[in-house]
Amino acid sequence: MKALLDRLAPLALGLIGLALWEGLTRLYAVPVYVLPGPLLIAQTLWLDGASLLGSLWITLRITALALLAATLGGVGLAVVMAQSRLIERSLFPYAVIAQVTPVVAIAPLIIIWADNTTLALVICAWIVAFFPIVAATMTGLNAAEKNLRDLFRLYGAGRWQTLRLLRAPAALPYFLTGLRVSGGLSLVGAVVAEFVAGTGGAETGLAFRILESGYRLQIPRLFAALVMLAGAGIAIYMALDLLSRLILRRWHDSALKEPS
Amino acid sequence: MSAASPLLRLQGVTHFYGGGKGRNLLALDGVSLDVGHGDFLSLLGPSGCGKSTLLRLIAGLAAPTGGTIAWPDGKPTPGDIGFVFQEPTLMPWASIADNVRLPLRLTGRKATTGEIASALDLVGLGDFAQAFPRELSGGMKMRAALARALVTQPRLLLLDEPFAALDEITRFRLNEDLMRIWRERQCTVIFVTHSVFEAAFLSQRVAVMSPRPGRIVAEEPIDLPILRVPELRTDPAYSAICRKLSDRLAVAMSEPLMSEVGP
CATH class of the missing domain: 3.40.50.300 (P-loop containing nucleotide triphosphate hydrolases)
Structure with missing residues (x-):
């Protein structure tokens, strides 16, 4: 009963919010080009959904490629940096620089340098997304219990054995936390990069559709695209969360079900 | 002496x-x-x-x-000394059998299931080979740590x-x-x-x-x-x-x- 209430409460709050929104836009007759009501947005989503879905697909492809690159690059970088303090000290500042530089500022350069748009977009999204994975994985690689490390030394374990059998598994929960953050950031990065690139033509992502709808004052459509984007973000988070629960199910406290 | x-x-x-x-x-x-x-x-x-x-x-x-x-x-040489710490110090991501197998893997010895089983039997954990550390009590975790230390016949x-x-x-x-194990293993x-x-x-x-x-x-x-x-x-x-x-x-x-x- 309580569990049901826990699930229903946020849903109910959302519905109340939507009803208020609908009611107020009608009551004050707010023009649709300023703020459309949720019913109109839902209708637009239904009617324009098919064409918007095509754009969503393009954005998601960029997101997935960026997340893949962020995972491979992030884990690779973390493993390299975890090999010695010297390597870590030499490389880490540059990872931070890449992280703190606003992607909107460097995106135009990347678009000029990369010879195809998809590659440019993936690079931009990657820059936004890779840092949480690097930082979390690095923390995790150094998180193995001291006594366990001593045990590996006692049995004369080599660097590779220690990495594979001790440091990597110890880093896994940390990496998965980083991955969940990076999943959302990949989408953000992809959208920001599309905004900057602003490509027209056949292959246009959801960000461009938002811009386009804004220019044309098709605000209901803009909102429909936003809803799709938010939905995609939530779906990515939930998928990665599920993945991490499945992987850690048997041994990690974070994946345990609360006793009821 | x-x-x-x-x-x-x-x-x-x-x-x-x-x-x-x-x-x-x-x-x-x-x-x-x-x-x-x-x-x-x-x-x-x-x-x-x-x-x-x-x-x-x-x-x-x-x-x-x-x-x-x-x-x-x-x-x-590695494997000649077994060590048991104050805490069980088991790898939480590995089953008890895999934890006990670790010293054999690290020292490059062939790990037969018989060896693992006999080490686990010695400490009375024969039925818990596939359990994970968090599923065991403090005493049982210590037994697992003991089995791990003994598996290389140190x-x-x-x-x-x-x-x-x-x-x-x-x-x-x-x-x-422990007394019994010391007498058996000499x-x-x-x-x-x-x-x-x-x-x-x-x-x-x-x-x-x-x-x-x-x-x-x-x-x-x-x-x-x-x-x-x-x-x-x-x-x-x-x-x-x-x-x-x-x-x-x-x-x-x-x-x-x-x-x-x-x-």
Whole structure:
């Protein structure tokens, strides 16, 4: 009963919010080009959904490629940096620089340098997304219990054995936390990069559709695209969360079900 | 201990802790000790007397600042020494069987399921090979750690207060099981403890240590039957030995400077 209430409460709050929104836009007759009501947005989503879905697909492809690159690059970088303090000290500042530089500022350069748009977009999204994975994985690689490390030394374990059998598994929960953050950031990065690139033509992502709808004052459509984007973000988070629960199910406290 | 060469001979082992210049702490001061083959030796002392440090030095996890640790029969190779820490120190992501298999994997030995099973049977965990550490109680985790230390058939077993965190009932049972394992495997055991009763129950010999800096202030042979049974815990002879060890420990605690004046 309580569990049901826990699930229903946020849903109910959302519905109340939507009803208020609908009611107020009608009551004050707010023009649709300023703020459309949720019913109109839902209708637009239904009617324009098919064409918007095509754009969503393009954005998601960029997101997935960026997340893949962020995972491979992030884990690779973390493993390299975890090999010695010297390597870590030499490389880490540059990872931070890449992280703190606003992607909107460097995106135009990347678009000029990369010879195809998809590659440019993936690079931009990657820059936004890779840092949480690097930082979390690095923390995790150094998180193995001291006594366990001593045990590996006692049995004369080599660097590779220690990495594979001790440091990597110890880093896994940390990496998965980083991955969940990076999943959302990949989408953000992809959208920001599309905004900057602003490509027209056949292959246009959801960000461009938002811009386009804004220019044309098709605000209901803009909102429909936003809803799709938010939905995609939530779906990515939930998928990665599920993945991490499945992987850690048997041994990690974070994946345990609360006793009821 | 005996005329034959010992398994291990410590001579004047001194160790500074901390590493920072000028702020080094003298953890061990001139520890000399022979450990014979098949011995069950306890290092008894209060916390801070360097007994864990001594164990780490013997295991080769750190090098002593001064003195020598000699192995008359040849230096141990990986797998010759088993180590049990104060905590179970199991890998939470691996099953009990995989945890026990670890030393065999690391030392590149072929791990047969029979070896794993027999190590688990030895500590009474035969039915828990596929369980994960978090599914076991504290005592069972310690048993798993013991099985892991035994799986390479080590010559020397080093135990660093392994049962200190367990409740008394569990501790007594593990004491008795350890006794049985030592007799069956005929390995050498160095057991670190701060419990007089545990030291007296288990050991053939007890070295009493004083704190800050750690020194061996007394060595007591434990004159009890080789086979230690639970009934021994109420035996007057056992009580007398416990009292003697307590007295030695009290002296070590109250007069750390007096013990400098050797014979």
